[in-house]
Amino acid sequence: MDKNMISPLAYIHPEAIIGENVEVGPFTFIDKNVVIGDNNVIMSNVNILYGSRIGNGNQIFPGAVIGAVPQDLKFKGEETTAEIGNNNTIRENVTINRGTAAKGRTIVGSNNLLMEGVHVAHDALIGNGCIIGNSTKMAGEIIIDDNAIISANVLMHQFCRVGGYVMIQGGCRFSKDIPPFIIAGREPIAYSGINIVGLRRRGFSNELIENIHNAYRIIYNSGKNVTEALEQVKQEIPTSPEIEYIISFIENSQRGIIR
Template identity: 90%
Template structure:
């Protein structure tokens, strides 16, 4: 299962049933779990931690040092969970002293040319489109869909179950359950189709919709809108998540 044309450092730890194609480079201080497929010309560099059942396509580079001038060679990692598909030429840099690790969860699809910068945190069940670029210390919650050629500013936070239109660029946070698009990027309604596909009930969807009507259509500022939601709405898990996301936003939410 391991090509004689691959290079694997003798200190690397490789699990069972791992397929390694020709011209793969696996560095020292790398841990790779079971049942992974690493296709030709992929590079798994120092500090990479890869779970089980991942498919890593040609030209991917995992664990390269951060593109951050503050990096001073500290011991950091790039950590990938289970059952991810990492397509051609994806780059996932390892962390810096800021957080120490870059994390990609499980069951994600990262399409061709995606860049995940240092100290990023991507949840599970996400789809990231071709050539999307994510700057340092961003956070993407579970089950988000980020379309192709999206530019995401450092420190931004994207909520769960969002759909972001291709070609967007943004420097503010995108709250959960919504569609974001246009130029400049803006709130375009809730992600009804995505929520139904994920099993949300009509009651849950209507509740989410009512919360965003208050945030985006009431004419109130964000602080006033959140106060109204707390006063008038039942604090279901979905509404609690929306309120917590908005209240804890460091960059402010898109409008």
């Protein structure tokens, strides 16, 4: 750790473990039982609290608070962590709480952009390559799969899951699961077609996009219940990892999917 990159106005607990080539701005607080990897830029007025684990190559902007105790009255001070992967951009005033006895850790993967004012509650699991818009709030034990795009001011109920490659309209709130590859929007939130632009940008073939589209036509527009619709998908849509992902996501949904 090059002391020249650490502001003399920052506080770093002597037991904190800091990697190589880490910049720390003034008035930043780094607690004990914190591990920070290499090549991170931690700007001014950041709080990285007990139990935080931060990988390599992250940018953390002023006012962010990582590893604060959960906003959960069941929390009794148990040893838990808030774990952040590599190459994330964590903008101003983002809050990422550590876990509870439920799962023991809150996880944010790699290559994510968390915009200003995002809240990640206890025991949440955010995958890789996600974009989460300003002031979006995620409750406890939510799951967001890889490459999801969640717009600004979205409210996500506890225990919900968001599938990969989705686009969620700004200002939405939801308490059911949002299956992969779709656009979710309107008020109340509803299936609004597949995320065709996003899938093309990610290199999905026209044939695969058509198969995904046909699967969701059956699920949402056939008039069948979910179980019957999934059976029809299995029989009529050519199998692929993406189609299997849709089927398993919906079959394993604990809260049911948005309609």
